Amino acid sequence: MPTDAKAVWVVDDDESMRWVLEKALQKQAYRVRTFARLDGLREALDRETPDTLIMDIRLPDGDGIRFLPEWIGRYPGRPVIVVTAHADFQNAVTAYEQGAFEYLPKPVDLRELMAVLSRALELKPAISARPGTSRPRSPLIGAAPAMQRVFRQIGRLARSEVNVLISGESGTGKELVARALHAHSPRARGPFVAINAAAIPGELLESELFGHERGAFTGAVAEHRGRFEQAQGGTLFFDEIGDMPLALQTRLLRVLAEREFFRVGGRESISTDSRIMAATHQNLEDLVRDGRFREDLYHRLNVVAIHLPPLRDRVSDLPLLLDHFLHDAAQELGAAPPRLTPDAMAELKRWPWPGNVRELINFCRKLALETPGPVASLEDLLPLAPRGDSPKPDEWLDGFRIWLKTASDGAFASVLGSVERVLIEEALLRTDGHRQEAARLLAIGRNTLTRKIEKLGTDSCFRPPARDRGRS
Numbered sequence: 001m002p003t004d005a006k007a008v009w010v011v012d013d014d015e016s017m018r019w020v021l022e023k024a025l026q027k028q029a030y031r032v033r034t035f036a037r038l039d040g041l042r043e044a045l046d047r048e049t050p051d052t053l054i055m056d057i058r059l060p061d062g063d064g065i066r067f068l069p070e071w072i073g074r075y076p077g078r079p080v081i082v083v084t085a086h087a088d089f090q091n092a093v094t095a096y097e098q099g100a101f102e103y104l105p106k107p108v109d110l111r112e113l114m115a116v117l118s119r120a121l122e123l124k125p126a127i128s129a130r131p132g133t134s135r136p137r138s139p140l141i142g143a144a145p146a147m148q149r150v151f152r153q154i155g156r157l158a159r160s161e162v163n164v165l166i167s168g169e170s171g172t173g174k175e176l177v178a179r180a181l182h183a184h185s186p187r188a189r190g191p192f193v194a195i196n197a198a199a200i201p202g203e204l205l206e207s208e209l210f211g212h213e214r215g216a217f218t219g220a221v222a223e224h225r226g227r228f229e230q231a232q233g234g235t236l237f238f239d240e241i242g243d244m245p246l247a248l249q250t251r252l253l254r255v256l257a258e259r260e261f262f263r264v265g266g267r268e269s270i271s272t273d274s275r276i277m278a279a280t281h282q283n284l285e286d287l288v289r290d291g292r293f294r295e296d297l298y299h300r301l302n303v304v305a306i307h308l309p310p311l312r313d314r315v316s317d318l319p320l321l322l323d324h325f326l327h328d329a330a331q332e333l334g335a336a337p338p339r340l341t342p343d344a345m346a347e348l349k350r351w352p353w354p355g356n357v358r359e360l361i362n363f364c365r366k367l368a369l370e371t372p373g374p375v376a377s378l379e380d381l382l383p384l385a386p387r388g389d390s391p392k393p394d395e396w397l398d399g400f401r402i403w404l405k406t407a408s409d410g411a412f413a414s415v416l417g418s419v420e421r422v423l424i425e426e427a428l429l430r431t432d433g434h435r436q437e438a439a440r441l442l443a444i445g446r447n448t449l450t451r452k453i454e455k456l457g458t459d460s461c462f463r464p465p466a467r468d469r470g471r472s
Contacts, residue, residue, distance in 0.1 A: 011056060038067060081120060083108050194239060199240075
């Protein structure tokens with residue numbers, strides 16, 4: 001091995017994880033040492049210092065995140081990459097706040113890890129720990145990869161004040177993300193002020209944003225401070241920015257560029273000092289092409305983009321979300337939250353959830369109120385099921401046969417692959433990703449199921465939930 005090879009140390013109490021990382025790092029010509037405990041790492045550090053550290057969070061003799069300030073205090077500029085199976089919003093944000101270079105959830109993609117490691121060793125950033133502060137418990141919940149990406153983005157932005165554009169369908173929690181960004185930013189002690197561009201008539205929106213002087217228009221009987229003034233020193237959040245009238249977009253752009261504005265009817269300019277965040281359920285690029293949204297304003301807002309996935313694309317998070325919101329709903333009622341039977345949970349995973357998390361919250365309130373006992377069964381869900389006509393069990397087969405009579409020869413193979421994929425997806429969904437159980441449900445062997453998943457090229461979609469991937 002070259003004498004100038006970079007030294008990379010791994011701290012993880014999972015023996016198999018240490019072995020995999022050691023072999024992968026050695027293959028890339030790194031000098032590797034592995035440790036199962038923090039005390040072993042500390043002893044080794046008395047004799048040698050690595051170029052970087054790959055560290056788990058939960059260790060037998062301590063917390064990896066709490067170790068970060070100690071490390072950075074002794075070895076500033078030597079990056080730490082955190083990897084963990086306990087990946088949630090608070091851990092992600094805290095890891096970045098304490099100085100982690102990157103935060104990766106398990107199971108780790110080795111190619112991604114190697115790319116992050118290479119970047120960390122090239123940049124060698126001047127990392128300094130940021131004193132932890134007491135933070136309110138966040139309602140942002142999720143273990144799905146799409147939500148982990150959102151948590152990591154929030155963590156990376158913890159020390160930043162750049163403008164952020166948050167996109168996602170209605171009900172996905174865009175304002176929650178904005179509030180989390182504010183709460184973990186240098187402006188956390190300032191106000192968080194929100195305004196919904198779709199909820200206020202266009203003729204009133206200007207006054208709501210910029211305020212007005214007394215007598216500026218009929219009904220202006222007193223001076224009014226607008227949202228820009230209210231948000232001084234804090235964050236101003238524009239919800240549904242895509243619904244803002246074009247004329248007001250022009251004025252907003254000028255304010256963002258010049259950092260000052262006039263009240264309606266005012267002659268004195270007022271300086272503004274607020275961080276801007278915006279959210280939309282619409283595709284702003286399409287609105288720009290249609291001439292309904294200013295392109296220059298779009299680029300001014302879209303410094304950093306965060307996309308929230310719809311609930312139907314992260315159904316693996318349903319058990320976590322249901323547990324959280326059922327407890328909240330039961331607490332409001334002064335009762336114990338109902339437990340869902342396995343068939344009830346499987347049914348909920350099949351629902352489309354067009355209203356996303358907002359719909360789920362309302363559903364949990366109804367379920368907690370209407371469930372007669374401590375257990376919610378499939379029958380308890382029926383009165384709350386989405387409206388719509390469901391076909392009888394055999395009706396779809398008749399229609400399918402009619403379609404096949406006129407289908408091309410190539411359609412047979414295509415349909416067979418599609419049906420097989422749907423069956424595998426539904427079986428894994430019902431069994432929470434357990435391949436052995438899914439194979440039993442499909443009446444095939446586990447090895448056969450694994451081969452079919454690989455053949456379909458969707459292996460990454462069928463990983464088991466985090467709680468089943470082992471410790472750490």
